[in-house]
Amino acid sequence: MGEAPAFLVEDLKSKLTNGFHLKSKVCETAVDIGCNRTYVIGDPKSESLAVRVFDKLTNEWVFPIVLGTKPKASKGHSAVVLDQDRVLVIRGDTSSDDGFWFLEVNTLFVREQKARLGTEVVAWSKGVIGEAEKPIVISGPSGVGKGTLIAKLMEEFPLMFGFSVSHTTRAPRNNEKNGVHYHFSERGAMEKDIDGGKFLEFAAVHGNLYGTSVEAVDVVAEKGKRCILDIDVQGARSVRASSLEAIFIFICPPSFEELEKRLRARGTEVEEQIQKRLRNAKAELEQGASPGLFDHILVNDDLENCYDKLKVLLGLTDAVKTTPKSELVHVPLEHTGLKIGEKIVMKCSAAEQERFVLDLGSMRGGAPGRTRGLRICAAEELSDSELGFLG
Ligand SMILES: Nc1ncnc2c1ncn2[C@@H]1O[C@H](COP(=O)(O)OP(=O)(O)OP(=O)(O)O)[C@@H](O)[C@H]1O
Numbered sequence: 001m002g003e004a005p006a007f008l009v010e011d012l013k014s015k016l017t018n019g020f021h022l023k024s025k026v027c028e029t030a031v032d033i034g035c036n037r038t039y040v041i042g043d044p045k046s047e048s049l050a051v052r053v054f055d056k057l058t059n060e061w062v063f064p065i066v067l068g069t070k071p072k073a074s075k076g077h078s079a080v081v082l083d084q085d086r087v088l089v090i091r092g093d094t095s096s097d098d099g100f101w102f103l104e105v106n107t108l109f110v111r112e113q114k115a116r117l118g119t120e121v122v123a124w125s126k127g128v129i130g131e132a133e134k135p136i137v138i139s140g141p142s143g144v145g146k147g148t149l150i151a152k153l154m155e156e157f158p159l160m161f162g163f164s165v166s167h168t169t170r171a172p173r174n175n176e177k178n179g180v181h182y183h184f185s186e187r188g189a190m191e192k193d194i195d196g197g198k199f200l201e202f203a204a205v206h207g208n209l210y211g212t213s214v215e216a217v218d219v220v221a222e223k224g225k226r227c228i229l230d231i232d233v234q235g236a237r238s239v240r241a242s243s244l245e246a247i248f249i250f251i252c253p254p255s256f257e258e259l260e261k262r263l264r265a266r267g268t269e270v271e272e273q274i275q276k277r278l279r280n281a282k283a284e285l286e287q288g289a290s291p292g293l294f295d296h297i298l299v300n301d302d303l304e305n306c307y308d309k310l311k312v313l314l315g316l317t318d319a320v321k322t323t324p325k326s327e328l329v330h331v332p333l334e335h336t337g338l339k340i341g342e343k344i345v346m347k348c349s350a351a352e353q354e355r356f357v358l359d360l361g362s363m364r365g366g367a368p369g370r371t372r373g374l375r376i377c378a379a380e381e382l383s384d385s386e387l388g389f390l391g
Pocket residue numbers: 140141142143144145146147148149262263265266300301302303304
């Protein structure tokens with residue numbers, strides 16, 4: 001690995017304490033976390049936000065496994081340590097919906113992945129301004145009508161919802177398209193991606209492997225839509241245990257006989273599979289009722305009736321059919337910032353007269369999902385000390 005170029009580390013380090021400054025074309029920043037580690041973010045050649053770590057105990061560079069959806073390359077960025085767990089990275093010359101990223105170095109998710117992979121790990125999480133709606137997890141036994149309800153929701157509210165396309169090792173049915181209904185995968189390839197930390201959750205269901213990749217959820221969020229996950233109860237349990245905040249809905253059949261009727265009438269499974277799915281349904285129905293896992297239980301008796309109830313609990317009325325747009329702020333390439341408590345006071349170039357405060361006080365979530373609940377407020381809302389910084 002070799003020794004750290006001391007001049008580089010010292011030079012980069014000196015730029016950052018609680019305050020930070022981005023002049024155009026600063027594509028490499030360094031932050032110290034703890035006594036022994038310097039995280040260097042960025043690569044001036046490619047402008048990518050690559051990450052490497054200098055371990056001061058061994059005097060070696062470490063190249064961590066980088067999880068989560070990575071930020072796009074950037075002409076310049078600034079970085080400030082928020083706590084021992086994460087660094088806020090601000091991409092210059094971008095809009096606030098793609099400007100704020102969190103490099104997680106020691107959060108619970110990162111610690112879990114370090115233990116699992118036995119190597120250095122960091123994870124990216126994109127900062128979301130405002131109260132982006134929570135993803136919706138829909139579970140229930142095979143044949144209960146989850147897919148039917150989700151299809152109705154997507155048809156009525158195409159701008160609001162996006163489907164998380166899972167990976168599965170099951171063979172496609174006649175009407176199923178790769179990349180639309182599922183990413184149909186070879187078991188070996190899927191297991192490799194699971195080992196590589198690319199999955200938010202996975203489970204063996206009815207003899208096949210199914211899983212939700214971090215990317216599947218991110219792709220939906222990237223379009224500004226609310227993500228719907230159709231996953232089994234084991235998957236719901238894993239998501240519940242993760243940092244992804246979601247609403248959990250369990251769909252029940254009116255009776256076991258009706259479930260069997262629907263599964264047979266769908267005509268997609270051979271008898272052996274039907275029997276297996278019905279056996280598993282018994283256990284799933286028991287687990288669905290276990291306390292603390294699901295926020296809502298809906299009985300899918302009459303389809304229209306159940307769909308109406310689903311819309312009510314998601315707070316959907318006829319008046320709400322588009323995605324609410326939060327106000328966007330431009331983050332210029334040149335900016336100066338100061339961390340004061342849970343606020344980042346941003347002063348952009350004097351000529352542009354742009355000043356705002358990024359309030360991290362309500363932030364939640366984080367890798368492997370998004371960091372949500374950031375708030376941007378105007379300079380008028382600043383306290384005297386914050387105004388002092390702005391000069
Ligand atoms: N309320 C209902 N009344 C009668 N039939 C229904 C109802 N809801 C769904 N169905 C039918 O039941 C069958 C199974 O529904 P669907 O495929 O949506 O189930 P699913 O829960 O998504 O199953 P899987 O978990 O196997 O993907 C379909 O043929 C669908 O048209």
